[in-house]
């Protein structure tokens with residue numbers, strides 16, 4: 484799939500139809516994708532790859548679900564926290580409000596994002612779910628279009644490779660009810676709506 488074509492197709496739909504003042508820099512940024520290189524695929528949103536220590540060494544998981552989080556904190560500090568062995572937490576991917584993202588582990592690594600958790604009779608979501616987090620608090624500030632679309636760009640190849648249906652994209656609050664409330668139902672719905680446009 485050509486992600487830029489997809490973005491151009493769907494991005495107008497992400498805007499309110501009668502928006503009084505569409506942000507001009509938005510359409511400008513759409514026309515300036517990062518240039519392709521021989522070694523890396525074309526990416527619309529910049530991606531930094533890191534290797535978090537907060538994984539179960541030697542464990543290989545076969546992800547069947549995506550668990551959505553928000554980090555509460557700001558992007559840079561949240562990346563640092565995920566990279567700090569003292570925190571003992573990490574998502575697979577953390578996405579900033581402007582759409583740039585850090586990938587901290589491969590999909591088959593067992594990162595420590597969900598803690599005590601269960602879903603449909605299966606315990607320990609870390610053993611079967613990829614953790615994706617958005618910067619900030621999704622209850623306080625709705626996700627930006629860039630944050631949603633960056634998640635779409637990150638997830639599309641993973642959903643394809645592991646045959647994960649959209650119904651298996653769930654919230655941290657779903658797997659750790661009472662203990663966690665992230666992410667907001669609205670953030671979850673926005674991601675599903677965006678994915679539904681391209682799948």
Ligand SMILES: [Zn+2]
Pocket residue numbers: 551552553596655663665
């Ligand atoms: Zn969480």
